[in-house]
Amino acid sequence: AQSVAQPEDQVNVAEGNPLTVKCTYSVSGNPYLFWYVQYPNRGLQFLLKYITGDNLVKGSYGFEAEFNKSQTSFHLKKPSALVSDSALYFCAVRRGYGGSQGNLIFGKGTKLSVKP
Amino acid sequence: AAGVIQSPRHLIKEKRETATLKCYPIPRHDTVYWYQQGPGQDPQFLISFYEKMQSDKGSIPDRFSAQQFSDYHSELNMSSLELGDSALYFCASSLGGTGYQETQYFGPGTRLLVL
Numbered sequence: 001a002q003s004v005a006q007p008e009d010q011v012n013v014a015e016g017n018p019l020t021v022k023c024t025y026s027v028s029g030n031p032y033l034f035w036y037v038q039y040p041n042r043g044l045q046f047l048l049k050y051i052t053g054d055n056l057v058k059g060s061y062g063f064e065a066e067f068n069k070s071q072t073s074f075h076l077k078k079p080s081a082l083v084s085d086s087a088l089y090f091c092a093v094r095r096g097y098g099g100s101q102g103n104l105i106f107g108k109g110t111k112l113s114v115k116p
Numbered sequence: 117a118a119g120v121i122q123s124p125r126h127l128i129k130e131k132r133e134t135a136t137l138k139c140y141p142i143p144r145h146d147t148v149y150w151y152q153q154g155p156g157q158d159p160q161f162l163i164s165f166y167e168k169m170q171s172d173k174g175s176i177p178d179r180f181s182a183q184q185f186s187d188y189h190s191e192l193n194m195s196s197l198e199l200g201d202s203a204l205y206f207c208a209s210s211l212g213g214t215g216y217q218e219t220q221y222f223g224p225g226t227r228l229l230v231l
Binding site: 034 | 208218221
């Protein structure tokens, strides 16, 4: 069964410092991985996804993620954090592949707090 | 760019009442997903539709039903509401069925409070 783990409930970073939000996955077959961000009382905004190809995926707002097959990880990164990046971040894996069963399975979320 | 529209944004109901949530997908998107996010929880998949047919079913209670209409909008009908149904309900849409490469774009959600 597909699953995603986000080992940190909260990550604290100083503005201007690099940030990493961790995600590990467990899938049968090829992984299809996504990152979403949720601001308070808002919907989920798509950041980036890994389907195939280059292990380094670039997304919105300067975020990127590195797919590591041997470590079954898909960590989200940003070289220089902004206070406005403070939000709840969800890693997700696509259930199944092809045809139906395309719903997302989410991790528990990581709250990112960027201090000035 | 047009986004997913959900209505209403907020809804307050009494126990045992019914509620109907509506979702209007991004234009040309033919697939709709419904998710439920409880307080402090991750979103949980409820049900999905592709080309007006149910394509997959998750942890949706029997008290809930949903459908996708000819214009691709979808409605989630919730009956005999319980206190535990209080949550944020998201709709997401994607293009081209439930293919694994497609990105799901989420609406702002409907916050349901059952008293």
